[in-house]
Amino acid sequence: MDEIHDSPTGWVAKHIKQYVESDGAKGHQFHGAPTLLLTTTGRKSGLQRRTALIYGRDGDDYVIVASLGGSPTHPLWYLNLVDEPKVGVQVQADRFDAVARTATAEEKARLWPRMVEVWPAYEGYQNKTSREIPVVILSRR
Template identity: 65%
Template sequence: MAVKDSPTGWVNEHIRKYVETDGAEGHEWRPGVHTLLLTTKGRKSGELRRTALIYQRDGDNYVVVASQGGKPQHPSWYLNLEADDQAEVQVAADKFQAHARTAGPDERDRLWALMNEVWPSYSDYQKKTDRQIPVVVLERI
């Protein structure tokens, strides 16, 4: 099944370079800021959807944030994971299947702080919205 990449122009271009170079271009998006590619199954369409996300490692797991820049609704990729928690992940050239879960209250604060270390704008995004921005843990299967 063909994968549909993010319709957002600059994200689409970022994904294209990442895929074409097996992560040699795009894994390090900005100095010290690394991204992964997340492919989810569309909850309505059933189509595979891919986006690029900033991540941090937490032990063997990968952590991402469903910020959508502080918009009032969750991003589509997060809603897709709520419907089907299985995803494909690419970190640089490493491709694997993952189980996704939203960080619970006991770990969210620690992981939120971890993610804000690499991308401090997450705190600004949280101020823009009434929803609690989810922190997602991707566990390799």
């Protein structure tokens, strides 16, 4: 397996380290919300890039939000998975391969309120930006 490069953001890297070392016993809950680790392939570098993200569920699928705190640009991990939808996921001790895709407008209309329940700040992030914040569905491969 290729070397995985964790987020360069200090607090995120610390969160990931705790999550990996404890199989998610530490780090699965982040300020009351469940988190997973997502590994994408860098669209320019080809490197394996890992970040921690809040998630929800939709049946067997996992749902994440490409909010970047309401930034005017998409997060790099989102741009990576659009380019290469085969991703790695870790939820607590469960590590698996998944396929990522952006939710359709109909799916987003259904999933967005669920994700706002999980992390209410998403609503404020959407209000802060003119960018349409994508909802991403991760399906186990």
